Amino acid sequence: MLVFLWTLPTTLIGLAAALLWIALGAKARIRHGVVEVHGGWLAKRMLHAGGFAALALGHVIIGCSPGVLDQLRTHEHVHVKQAERWGILFIPAYLLAGLWQLLCGRHAYYDNPFEREAFAAEAQPVKACEAHQQRQ
Numbered sequence: 001m002l003v004f005l006w007t008l009p010t011t012l013i014g015l016a017a018a019l020l021w022i023a024l025g026a027k028a029r030i031r032h033g034v035v036e037v038h039g040g041w042l043a044k045r046m047l048h049a050g051g052f053a054a055l056a057l058g059h060v061i062i063g064c065s066p067g068v069l070d071q072l073r074t075h076e077h078v079h080v081k082q083a084e085r086w087g088i089l090f091i092p093a094y095l096l097a098g099l100w101q102l103l104c105g106r107h108a109y110y111d112n113p114f115e116r117e118a119f120a121a122e123a124q125p126v127k128a129c130e131a132h133q134q135r136q
């Protein structure tokens with residue numbers, strides 16, 4: 001319960017994003033204690049504009065398809081655990097870590113320690129949504 005409350009500010013941001021996704025046609029489900037949102041108009045935009053297939057905000061994971069959510073669950077649940085650990089500081093810490101990597105001449109995403117921990121936990125980090133779409 002305390003972990004849930006500690007993570008709540010980040011989860012509320014995730015829920016606000018989820019409501020926007022759902023308003024534009026996405027669907028929601030609960031898997032492994034997390035709200036998962038997938039599909040809809042924004043799902044295609046997040047992949048093409050942002051270049052990412054899934055995003056974890058507290059106890060909410062937004063992905064471009066149910067298959068991608070299944071495929072990236074290990075990676076995204078590392079971010080859920082990070083949000084539980086960092087609480088309200090998670091998003092600022094994540095962004096500052098990426099900025100620090102940039103200032104040190106490294107990649108803001110792939111060298112971000114939060115991402116490195118998530119990539120270490122799973123085997124297929126890149127372009128999962130595109131690979132999934134090609135299989136369908």
Ligand SMILES: [Zn+2]
Nearest residue numbers: 075079115118
């Ligand atoms: Zn990640």
